[in-house]
Amino acid sequence: MSPQNNFLFESLNKEQFKAVNHIYGPLLVVAGAGSGKTKALTHRIANLIENNNVNPYNILAVTFTNKAAKEMKQRLEIILAKELATIRFGQPWSTLKEFDQNQLRTVIHQERLQDLWIGTFHSLFSRLLRFDIDKYKDPDGLSWNRQFSIYDETDSQTLLKEIITKEMQLDPKKFNPKKIKWAISNAKNQCLTPKELEEKSENQIDKLIADAYMRYRIALSRNNALDFDDLLLLPVFLLRQNHKVREYWHKRFMHILIDEYQDTNRTQYELIKLITTGDTDSEQFFEWEDRSIFVVGDADQSIYSFRAADFRILIGFKEDFKNKPNDKSDCIIKLENNYRSTSNILSAANSLIENNTERIEKVLKATKSDGEPLKLISCDDEISEAEAITSKIRSLGSKNNSPNWSKFAILYRTRAQSRVIEESLVRWRIPYTIYGGLRFYDRKEIKDAIAYLKVLINNADNISLLRIINVPRRGIGKTTIEKLNEIANKLELPLWEVINNKECLISTIGRSSKGINQFTELMNELTCYVENSGPSQLLQLILEKSGYLNELIMSGTDESEERRNNLQELVNAAIQYEEETENGDAEGFLATAALTTDSDDNKKNVSNSVTLMTLHNSKGLEFQNVFITGLEQGLFPSYRSIDTPSLLEEERRLCYVGLTRAKERLFLTHARERRLWGGNREVTIPSIFLQEIPEELIDGEIPQSGGISLKRDFHLDRLTRVDRNNNFVKNTPINSVRRLYSGPTKGEKWKLGDLLLHPKFGKGEIIHIFGSGEKISLAVKFGDKGSKILDPRIAPIRSINS
DNA sequence: ATGTAGGTGGTTTTT
DNA sequence: CCACCTACAT
Numbered sequence A: 001m002s003p004q005n006n007f008l009f010e011s012l013n014k015e016q017f018k019a020v021n022h023i024y025g026p027l028l029v030v031a032g033a034g035s036g037k038t039k040a041l042t043h044r045i046a047n048l049i050e051n052n053n054v055n056p057y058n059i060l061a062v063t064f065t066n067k068a069a070k071e072m073k074q075r076l077e078i079i080l081a082k083e084l085a086t087i088r089f090g091q092p093w094s095t096l097k098e099f100d101q102n103q104l105r106t107v108i109h110q111e112r113l114q115d116l117w118i119g120t121f122h123s124l125f126s127r128l129l130r131f132d133i134d135k136y137k138d139p140d141g142l143s144w145n146r147q148f149s150i151y152d153e154t155d156s157q158t159l160l161k162e163i164i165t166k167e168m169q170l171d172p173k174k175f176n177p178k179k180i181k182w183a184i185s186n187a188k189n190q191c192l193t194p195k196e197l198e199e200k201s202e203n204q205i206d207k208l209i210a211d212a213y214m215r216y217r218i219a220l221s222r223n224n225a226l227d228f229d230d231l232l233l234l235p236v237f238l239l240r241q242n243h244k245v246r247e248y249w250h251k252r253f254m255h256i257l258i259d260e261y262q263d264t265n266r267t268q269y270e271l272i273k274l275i276t277t278g279d280t281d282s283e284q285f286f287e288w289e290d291r292s293i294f295v296v297g298d299a300d301q302s303i304y305s306f307r308a309a310d311f312r313i314l315i316g317f318k319e320d321f322k323n324k325p326n327d328k329s330d331c332i333i334k335l336e337n338n339y340r341s342t343s344n345i346l347s348a349a350n351s352l353i354e355n356n357t358e359r360i361e362k363v364l365k366a367t368k369s370d371g372e373p374l375k376l377i378s379c380d381d382e383i384s385e386a387e388a389i390t391s392k393i394r395s396l397g398s399k400n401n402s403p404n405w406s407k408f409a410i411l412y413r414t415r416a417q418s419r420v421i422e423e424s425l426v427r428w429r430i431p432y433t434i435y436g437g438l439r440f441y442d443r444k445e446i447k448d449a450i451a452y453l454k455v456l457i458n459n460a461d462n463i464s465l466l467r468i469i470n471v472p473r474r475g476i477g478k479t480t481i482e483k484l485n486e487i488a489n490k491l492e493l494p495l496w497e498v499i500n501n502k503e504c505l506i507s508t509i510g511r512s513s514k515g516i517n518q519f520t521e522l523m524n525e526l527t528c529y530v531e532n533s534g535p536s537q538l539l540q541l542i543l544e545k546s547g548y549l550n551e552l553i554m555s556g557t558d559e560s561e562e563r564r565n566n567l568q569e570l571v572n573a574a575i576q577y578e579e580e581t582e583n584g585d586a587e588g589f590l591a592t593a594a595l596t597t598d599s600d601d602n603k604k605n606v607s608n609s610v611t612l613m614t615l616h617n618s619k620g621l622e623f624q625n626v627f628i629t630g631l632e633q634g635l636f637p638s639y640r641s642i643d644t645p646s647l648l649e650e651e652r653r654l655c656y657v658g659l660t661r662a663k664e665r666l667f668l669t670h671a672r673e674r675r676l677w678g679g680n681r682e683v684t685i686p687s688i689f690l691q692e693i694p695e696e697l698i699d700g701e702i703p704q705s706g707g708i709s710l711k712r713d714f715h716l717d718r719l720t721r722v723d724r725n726n727n728f729v730k731n732t733p734i735n736s737v738r739r740l741y742s743g744p745t746k747g748e749k750w751k752l753g754d755l756l757l758h759p760k761f762g763k764g765e766i767i768h769i770f771g772s773g774e775k776i777s778l779a780v781k782f783g784d785k786g787s788k789i790l791d792p793r794i795a796p797i798r799s800i801n802s
Numbered sequence B: 001a002t003g004t005a006g007g008t009g010g011t012t013t014t015t
Numbered sequence C: 001c002c003a004c005c006t007a008c009a010t
Helices: A014-020 A037-051 A066-088 A098-111 A121-135 A153-167 A177-189 A194-200 A204-222 A230-241 A243-252 A266-277 A317-321 A343-353 A382-397 A415-427 A444-457 A462-468 A478-491 A495-499 A502-530 A535-545 A548-555 A558-581 A586-595 A645-659 A735-741
Strands: A025-031 A059-063 A117-120 A149-151 A225-227 A255-258 A292-297 A332-335 A374-379 A408-412 A432-434 A610-614 A623-628 A662-671 A673-675 A681-683 A698-701 A755-758 A762-770 A777-781 A787-790 A798-800
Touching: A014 A037, A014 A332, A025 A037, A025 A317, A037 A059, A037 A066, A037 A255, A037 A292, A059 A066, A059 A121, A066 A098, A066 A117, A117 A121, A121 A230, A121 A243, A121 A266, A121 A586, A149 A153, A149 A462, A149 A586, A153 A177, A153 A204, A153 A225, A153 A462, A177 A194, A177 A204, A177 A230, A177 A266, A194 A204, A204 A225, A225 A230, A230 A243, A230 A266, A243 A266, A255 A266, A343 A374, A343 A645, A343 A662, A374 A382, A382 A408, A382 A415, A382 A623, A382 A662, A408 A415, A415 A432, A415 A610, A444 A462, A444 A502, A444 A535, A444 A548, A444 A558, A444 A586, A462 A478, A462 A495, A478 A495, A478 A502, A495 A502, A502 A535, A535 A548, A535 A558, A535 A586, A548 A558, A558 A586, A623 A645
Parallel strands: A025 A292, A025 A332, A059 A117, A059 A255, A149 A225, A255 A292, A374 A662, A374 A698, A408 A610, A408 A623, A432 A610, A623 A662
Antiparallel strands: A673 A681, A755 A762, A755 A798, A762 A777, A777 A787
16 A cells, blocks of 8 residues: 555654655664654554554564653554544544544554563563573573562662672772662673673772672572663673574564664663674674664763763664665654744754764754743842742743643752752642652552562562561561571572571571561461462552551551552552553562653643653653753753763753753753752852853843742641651751741841951951842952852851951 | 661762 | 761660
8 A cells, every 4th residue: 555645644744754654674763852753653663563564563662761662652552543443433533432432442452562562671671581581591600580570779789788798898988889889780781791891990999899790690690680780781691692582582573663762872782783683693784674673862862871871872873784884875864843842942952052072963943933032040049049930930820820830840950959949839839740759669668568579479589588577577686687697698598498497497596586487477378379369469468468557557647647558559550550461470560660760650740730850851851831950060060070071061962951841931040159968058150051052042030039028837847758768757847948937137247348257267358248138158268278158157257357 | 676866978860 | 968877775
């Protein structure tokens, strides 16, 4: 059939059409922000299935987030259902009743899309490992089975810390487990084995890290566990060594699509290459015949190099996948029409990004009119910044009787910046949602419940076992656990094997084994249910039989009520998982739990609230009104990037991503001074990025000071906070609020040119006064000691008469 | 075995 | 400033 007649192609521009109609061979789609790349992707998949007889079973589609995967699947469902509508009902989709529409979608979902693999690299390849991990033969003799646990950052750090302190006998203060984990992760993302890392090491510390990596790997395998990076790294080794496995996946995934290709790292790239080329020698060029690889990306939006993403992979695409050495065929399509933002916003973004050197030349062309100029909001400090943002949102929102808060997004470089903004929003009763931060699955009670399930599935998982062995309290103490753990290590057995052995217990810890017995009996009883129960039922049983729920009910506090609700929510999530996957097993549910982030949660999107998130989290989203905050040197761009050109370019790309999120209005804010971590306020320098946007596009504005009349009130007690261990923190005082409420200062006795005496710096002269009233800081010049910024309420200074 | 006080160290971005 | 860890008291 002639594809041109197909409505699949109706709403596409010329370039999008070319992309969608690409069938075999490699293709790189360079897609600028807002240029309709998701459309190109979904329509191409539909085109493959609908018009080119491709079985969805043979398609692998990689997205950057689970949310994107979900959305893509839904869009695909609708496209195909529309197609089906004309065939089944002989009438267009829009004229069908909702009931019929839904029925068609269900049909498509069940009959056509069930076998389509679509998801993040991590979720897709954890799935692949569930099939084939037992076929992996490790050169060091390590092994895993398909019940493997997935360790999150905390779990793996716990494990690594144990290795560093106990096995290697190093001082964790000198050798920070976090940093070592970071280094190991980096190696894994570059596809390096411990051995390769060791060969590359140049100094003692590098050697130590390689050693830790080696031991960490062994420890993971003893726990039958993998960390996030392993989910990609292990498949690479498996596919490299096992021809049969490689051929299987090569033959299965004939059409590979990858979104956000600029954020691919070496390991992911290796993975894709292995599956695409299959059993051919890398020296040889194979025929594409009936297969394709289709990647979409934008080098200007590459913002994840800190986790080893490398956008040069995108730039090298043509070289990597061209047909023959001399192939001249053009396998690049550029999407440059932007359908999202006003022309002013685009001009600003284009000007900014032109300051980067490493790029694929590309200019976003506006399809919308000029719109309003960008607004620059300069503020005294971070509190007035927050107030200015809030007041702007209020004035724009109040034009409407029922304001649509979800049209607003506040973006920041670091999470720490959100706090002050939250306080301001709470004060003005503006509803907001923070993305990122504490994951649902990271809450204490959820991690506990999941740990039970993990141990039931994989009893070698010591980290999870140790987490729950005394939760709820069974009177098992630290020394007992320590003792047993030592025995387990000595015998090279999982801790579970040791505690599940009555003789062993009695001979080693004797009378203090009561609690342990209670625990093993519980787990043995629960194990009986594993085979015939789904994850939701198992969780329910765990919570009841362990006494976890009872304990929460007994305590009867608001906090425990909240925890119970969360646990109910967890059971619901498991039920939903079972429905979506048609009786998916507990292993699959655990993988979902490990790999789901908060921003994947679609429930949040429907609420009418202002969005707060990091710039990183904003990738792929769009909002009517966007605030980019904290545009100061050292904050954005970050102080760690400021002196390194390549890192600075990444910050600039991050800024570019931020700018291009906005559809209509864009606000840029900065504070003239800022308290970074409660310490002294620092005078700031406006971000270099502000200078890189043409002046004529920006409209300055008089900064709003923090001195709006504030009514003491409400809600502050509802700002329940949770610490990093997920315990609720009671009555956290909110300092900035307190500061704003406390009355006027004891008087402004300081003025320019005054002389003062400081015990450490000596005599100084006030050369500048920042702020006024309560929030005053003095810049004082101390002769040979240089200048300092002082807070006169804190600094031990007294004025002297000249 | 468990709870709490105080000292200390760390602060970019995430699957 | 905040969260974590350790040491100590119960």
